[in-house]
Amino acid sequence: xxxxxxxxxxxxxxDAYDDLKTLARRGDRQEMADFKIDLRKAxxxxxxxxxxxLYREVQFDDGSTEKFLRRLWRDLYPDEPVPEQR
Numbered sequence: 001x002x003x004x005x006x007x008x009x010x011x012x013x014x015d016a017y018d019d020l021k022t023l024a025r026r027g028d029r030q031e032m033a034d035f036k037i038d039l040r041k042a043x044x045x046x047x048x049x050x051x052x053x054l055y056r057e058v059q060f061d062d063g064s065t066e067k068f069l070r071r072l073w074r075d076l077y078p079d080e081p082v083p084e085q086r
Contacts, residue, residue, distance in 0.1 A: 001042065001049065003035045004072065005057030017075075024076035036077070043069045043083045 006012065007020035023032050042049055046066050054060075060068040066085070073082045 001038065001054050001057070003031070004039075004054065008058045008060070008072070010059050021076055039069065039073060039076075040083045043073060043085065045086055 003020070007016045013019075023029065024036070027033065043066070046069065049065060054065055054068070058068065062068040062071055070082050073080075
């Protein structure tokens, strides 16, 4: 979730989230392929994330970690269904 903390935190540049979307759609970087795998795992089982760690980094206002992760997936991979939780 380091990538989310880098591109989604409040202190990030205004265009950082758009940059993340571009990186995610290019798919030519192993780091982004690994991020997608980790994001999928976090959506399927959010209990695997250390409690509040993501919120501290990103300070999302979605209401819950699960909602933030699902929104992030939809924003980054709009042509793919959001993974289902267990």
